[in-house]
Amino acid sequence: MDIQNTIQTLREELNQHNYNYYxxxxxxxxxxEFDLKLKQLQDLEDKYPEYFDENSPTQRVGGTITKNFQTVPHEHRMYSLDNSYSKEELSDWEKRIQKVLGDVPLEYTCELKYDGASISITYENGKLKRAVTRGDGFQGDDVTNNIKTIKSIPLKLKGNFPEKFDVRGEIILPFAGFEKMNQELMEIGELPYSNPRNTASGSLKLQDSAEVAKRPLDCLLYFLIGHKLPFNSQFDGLETARKWGFKVPKEAKLAHNLEEVFEFIDYWDIHRHNLPYETDGVVVKVNSFYFQDELGFTAKSPRWAIAYKFKSEQVSTKLSSISYQVGRTGAITPVANLEPVQLAGTIVKRASLHNADQIEKLDIRVGDTVFVEKGGEIIPKIIAVDFTKRNENSAPTKYITHCPECHTELVRGEGEANHYCPNFYGCPPQIIGRIQHYISRKAMDIEGLGGETVALLFNNGLVHNFADLYELTVEQILPLERMAQKSAENLVKGVKNSVNIPFERVLYAIGIRFVGETVAKKLAKHYKSIDALSQATLMDLVLVDEIGDRIxxxxxxxxxxxxxxxxIERLKSYGIQFEIVEKVNPNATNKLSGKTFVVSGVFEKYSRDDLKKAIEDNGGKVGSSISAKTDYVIAGDNMGPAKLEKANKLNVPIISEDDFMILINES
Known part of the structure; x- marks a missing residue:
């Protein structure tokens, strides 16, 4: 008997049966019968380990233990989607698209928006290579071992496929599987899970992949990304992915105009309740990849896609009390404490009241019956009061005048919506909040240190600001509650390792008000170091792209x-990176310094990405749209008519890819 051939035949058979079933x-x-064949394959693989294959069907049962999930960068960034809540907003979106592309006929791919956990899976030579969670869009956690246990995800592809590409999908937990899991928990006296979405997301980070394998998770594919893909549109991509072995929901539809998009939305707004899994809206994408390239991205989202969110579920409940929270910037947030109520799959006990103006506008009072919904299906909010049920003795809500934590009198700046506690360096929640922000994943990402531990360190007098973290010792930490030798060592090690975090994330971490991730990157790129930034004048800063007066x-x-x-000086002494470490590119020049280029069309010799990289490598800037500040438009075939018209109107020179190469090769 040819053992290797028998093993390979069994693997192919079982893969096909998995595909047929899942x-x-x-x-x-x-x-x-399936289990008998799987047992036969397992026995042969145990007996002949030289024929081991990490993508064998036997590997789907799990058993790998992952103590720490490695954080890895996405080769292609995972953007978030802009949301819309009305058909008027979708019409406005189309107008913005047509402003860029001109009056061209557009097709749209309509897909249901699945409520689960996003995943990016890389395939090389038809084999599953790596699976990474969405994370912050730039990087995520490697959960490959857990993903391999999900039967609807192919380990090996069928047909003809590119050498390397990524797929994007949503890991979901169907209602039937979720209910079965909860029934089993209740039978043994355990608390049930709150909702399918959170359970699916939490499953990806379980340390034992065998436990993941027991959960009836599914993966619904919605996008493919890579170089030289054998299709030119989103809808064709979905069709091709099906042939390769991916599970692509059959509900996706090609719409030839916005009216057909509206029909799709109206149909699924009613029929979504019959689906076997959670969905909270419809994702509409410009179908053509060429048009997608022309439209590009904002700092956070693709311009060529938008999510239409179905109207949120509403419930009524009683407002028991109002409490006030202090954020890391000193902003006061009033919180409604509610009688617990079921809403969109979760038990809701609290809701944000935003600010004093919102309380006054809705005339919200303790004891009222209020209507609650989930804003964007995520954050509960009070939208109205049921005045017919109001107690005649109720009194209007008086907003607090002093900080609930340090009792400092609150201030409210002109034009500000929020009240603030000005005791920036003496108010405990502000200090704890700033340290928690500093260690957070998108900032310094300090392993072994969480929000509760930060509060523990502060309350025990061990830290008063985030610079103090770098002087902590294992001996200081050990006496604290729930701290063992290993966890104390991991905390100190995690703090020490944070000196490798790049400047733009350090700048975000130190918590300058209004300086979020995107602004921090712009400032870091422009000023290169904290010293240069600290010496900038107001006028200097305002002249930086997209930096306004307030920032x-x-x-x-x-x-x-x-x-x-x-x-800052203390952090410098600990080795924190306060300047950009430039990657040395031997071919980099400053030939295009001060010049802004817009790339449009399809090119023969170079990809768009190659051209954009060449611009930046030579000191130039890549613009997303043509304006009076644009110096050149590099035009390929099928340049968008709207861009051509705008370039001519503004007298912006239009050059070819050959002209561009001559430009950068000139001495």
Missing amino acids: VLDKPTISDF AQSVIDFFENIENRII
């Missing part, structure tokens, strides 16, 4: 504060 929902053999003034205020400057 993707096509058309099994051709019984579960008993500029906040940066000035931050560096004028002596305590902030002391903390």
